[in-house]
Amino acid sequence: MSSDSINDNLGGVEIPTGEPILGIKNFSKWFPINNSWNRQTGWLKALDNVSLTVNKGEIVGVVGESGCGKSTLGKTIMGIHKLTEGSVNFEGSEIGHLNPSESRQLRRRLQYTYQDPGASLDPRWKIGKSLHEPLEIHTKLTRAEREKRVKAILTAVNLPEAHLDLYPHEISGGQQRRIGLARILTLHPSLIILDEPTSGLDVSVQATILNLFLDLQKQFNLTYIFISHDLSVVRMICDRVAVMYLGKIVEINETEKLFSDPKHPYTQSLLSAIPVIGGKKVTENFWLEGEPPDPSNLPSGCSFRTRCPKKTDQCLQSPPPLTNTDGEHSVACYNT
């Protein structure tokens, strides 16, 4: 099946592979912190001044410890959270500050899969209804055309038609992920933000889901942002990887270069914590110590300095900017 056979004029801009499809600039999302009297006492800087370009056809990984802002990044790009500052350009249009109805049309080709696959499926609806609903909302397809498209997508995610008559609780976690993906694919997106798409799955199921992502990418010309805390999965599937620490990107590089030659002390410690590959540790530098600081009360200067063995006086003064060193590599550290 070709992607054209299910593309009933959903629109969108055809961008050649390798050209930017998404660009975020000086992107910040701050959540208000309220005390028990509901008075605002400060801000939690879940994302602080993040810039990132994603090219068409790429798989860009976003990694970092729990709470570093990965899901907030995905949800804010998607418009689920309102952007505090900065800009988002998607397929040539600025979408960061549009109102919900203006952005709905533009964002249809930009989709986000929730960390919890069950969250996108209504437990009271049969799978068939869940797959028809986005098409009823976003397209003018007839019932027969919708049925044709839903069946084609179901085949693409390797599920039998009989699943249309089942409820979410009647299928496995892996199958729920496939349905979640199918629901999005019916809208013919160009960029999908996958939030922890393999967490909670058995290793064998993880492998089949990863292969499915790669198959679907080819079949539907997709670009992915792949959010995960699982570094071995990210290494397998991503072209480039961005490492986040407390709301900032601290290093980004092509996957193999990042894994073989990490420069930021945080990336080095993250990688030293993953299982030994081929009997040899990826880096022997040091292990990450302690907990990250409270995101609502960040240290001055570099936020990693409280855990960093390389810190110097300069790190206390101001946060190191993310600086391009060579090629695709950028790092935010004064002491690499």
Ligand SMILES: Nc1ncnc2c1ncn2[C@@H]1O[C@H](COP(=O)(O)OP(=O)(O)O)[C@@H](O)[C@H]1O
């Ligand atoms: N809706 C929200 N309201 C307030 N704080 C939030 C909200 N969502 C996330 N946060 C906070 O933002 C930070 C980043 O969270 P999140 O993006 O979920 O991290 P990750 O996905 O990397 O685990 C955390 O400190 C989290 O508590």
Ligand SMILES: [Mg+2]
């Ligand atoms: Mg998350």
